[in-house]
Amino acid sequence: MIEKQTLSKIGQSASQNPMRIDLELYYEAEENRFHPTENPSGKISMNVAENHLCWEMLRDRIQQVTRENDIPEWVASYTDPAGAPSFREATASFLSKFLTKSPMPAETLAFSGGATSVIEMTAFLLGNPGDTAVIPAPAYPVYSGDLGALPGLKRYDLQTHQELAELKSGVSINTDLLQKAKDEIEANGSIFRMLILTSPDNPTGMIYSYTQLERLADWCEQNEVHLIVNEIYGLSQIDISHPELSNDYPKPIEFLSFGKLMAERKSPWLHLWYSFSKDLGISGFRIGLLHSYHEALITGYRNAGLGHSISNYTQWVMQEVLKDDAFMEDFVQKSQKRLTDSYLIVVKSLRENHIPYQVSYGSLFVWMDLSQFLLEQTDSAQHDFWLKIYEETGVLLTPANGFGHQKKGLFRMVISGVDQETLKEAMKRLTKFFQNQS
Incomplete structure (x- = not known):
């Protein structure tokens, strides 16, 4: 049978x-x-x-918040699927101060349950099944499932180097490599829909210089390719000035958030991913976000994202923690x-x-x-x-x-x-x- x-x-x-x-x-x-x-x-x-x-540290602060504050009424009700307004404001303020070092309007943020959900949501809102996302290799293995399982996007691993020594001066990605990838993708009947960078990178720990980001943004805007920078490790930085480490960085690269470039250009082709999972060490809280000046993308995220929303209780607790700048x-x-x-x-x-x-x-x-x-x-x-x-x-x-x-x-x-x-x-x-x- x-x-x-x-x-x-x-x-x-x-x-x-x-x-x-x-x-x-x-x-x-x-x-x-x-x-x-x-x-x-x-x-x-x-x-x-x-x-x-x-x-x-964070556990103690959270416990203090829950002991000393009454739960507000809105926590028990439906709220904006893209994130409660007060939570969006608190997060925007936190990221502006600690990560992007530039203004981040709360209305440019949309939240969902963890980084995986953010990647998946962004992929099916920007791409069509069969489109291609280009990612410099080596890169996070589960990108393949996040992009492909439901959104149906293909993953293209862009080879920028062979040996580790080639990364001494930074990731050797350039527009010639991108153009070659675009030509190959189109020859195979697909569309180069998005370029995904992670900075600091998983797994290499490398970062992209601001000049690199500007050049890559120029190319992506000219070729109508969405450039997404994942800064999920943006605050997990190594002290490269440490006396036992400084010799490893003869020509150090300065980390500058892609959010700064986004604030300058406000382009619909430039986007940023972030999550509290890594920098704050709360992967179990499931808080991820998209930052974008593409208004229709944020609206689409809200309209399609109800099933991906974060618990209101989680949003309330974390907004109270984030508002404590000194902590x-x-x-x-x-x-x-x-x-x-x-x-x-x-x-x-x-x-x-x-x-x-x-x-x-x-x-x-x-x-x-x-x-x-x-x-x-x-x-x-x-x-x-x-x-x-x-x-x-x-x-x-x-x-x-x-x-x-x-x-x-x-x-x-x-x-x-x-x-x-x-x-x-x-x-x-x-x-x-x-x-x-x-």
Whole structure:
């Protein structure tokens, strides 16, 4: 008897394709989590991009807000699907002060439940099924699902470099590469609909200079391509002036938010994504946003976004936290210091083990080159080596599969999801592993 298919084509695809290939091992590792005294041989998960470095600060502030304030009446009712007006105002003020350093009108913001929802919503409002989104490689693997599963957009991984050393002066993306990609995409019957940049980048930690952003914006406006910059790690910056790190930055790039350029041009082709998940370490709160001067896009987001809205209670709690400028300034400073300390623990160990790594300006990652240990430069050898690291050390890294880069043997380590003592234990285990490979 032939089993009748009861799912749609999208449903069939979703049931057969895991969101990411490392989730099963992640759940396994979390069930056997390392503890220095209670479980010293336990696993250490360093593959999921979470930031727990300053959670205790934010938790205490949230608890204070809920103790000292009555819940307003509007929280129990429907509100604007794009975000409650008071929450939009509080967020716009926060981002203007801490991220973009330029005015951000509240009416240019639209919210939904997490970064994934924002990417998905933006994709189906700007693109048509079969259109193409170009992303410099390596890049966040789950972009493929966010853009493709429901909106139906294709992902094009733009190869800007081969070796890490080529990124010393920044990401080598230019308009010639974009034009070549456009010609290839159109020759294959698709449309180059959007260019997506992440700054600071996932996984490399690189940033785009303001001059680069201006040139790329010029090209995109001229070619009617939507340029979207994802600044989800915009406040997760490394202190590159640290005396033990400064030599890695002989020609430092200054981070300037794309929001500044957007405020100058107010172009319907320029957009920014942000979420509180990474910089504030509250991925479970599910707060993502689109910033755009494209009025019809914001209106469309509101009209189509009811099913993606954020809980009013979450909006109220976070607006009260965001309005406390003194607290947020202290939080951002401490978070960046702890991130820098964690980054230093990792890169000092990599230096001692002669492991090449990408110098980072920000994000929650270290992107390292372990290609010297591969038996052969293939996807299968790369996958097997990732499993070998986990099986022999109990340290779970993010596999390179899905990042879209042509070089094999590059791996991502999340440095912000564990405390610094656990991070030191992970590097101790990895050091022993690397030495045994020689």
